[in-house]
Amino acid sequence: MLVAERHRKIVEVVNEKSSVRVTELSKIFQVTEETIRRDLEKLEIENLLRRSHGGAVSLQDEQSEVSYAEREITNSMEKKAIAIEAVKLIQPGDQIVLDASTTAWYMAKELPDLPLTVITNSIKVAVELSKKESVKVISTGGMLLSKSLSYVGPLAERSLSMYHVNKAFISCKGVHIEGGLSESNEWQALLKRQMMAISDQTILMADSTKFGVRTFAHITDIQEVGCVLTDFKIDESYSKALEEKGVEVRTVMVQEKTK
Structure with a gap:
């Protein structure tokens, strides 16, 4: 295969898989x-993709939201494992905030029926938690984003500002040592920033593919995160860099799908 053809096909693969x-x-x-690393370096210079820690990410529709259905099947095993670990950090009586990530939805499914107060901007999280009698659910309201089934905007931000919680559980599209946390959508970035502002502690739930990635809208610096929950595939050098910034890193094992 000629180099030019390989480059073209690499871009196709990256765009297809995100x-x-x-x-x-x-x-x-x-x-x-x-x-491959040399190929990715050249393709990034040509603005055809963006290199990440250990791979590459697509630049297609970088500023648009990915549909919930698509996010639900992307790295689902890793997200479920991270969600199960996140639930272990919750105690009866806690007041928490959950974002509109699929990992937060998996958390809602795994949460036992404990006396908790949960604030969320996610329709799917709210519906899932409505099945648990002991959990008090507060929805932010606001402007509905149909792709992510989440509320954002000034009304959602003002709603959050009325409360104080023990823990914020959030995810994001990119985690970068220098660039911090980032999202593809500015509305989501602003709301997640407000979630962190009302919380004593922020727990970031991010699978290993998100590290080394910088996307459109900055949320906050990495030092503002108290704990990172990720899968065991995270590069050791990145895990060490996070810990040097004072961020606790917890890695989880992922059970592979059986055929």
């Missing part, structure tokens, strides 16, 4: 990982 690892590309194109 994000892909160097190891995976190396296997697909049967070239060394070093060759």
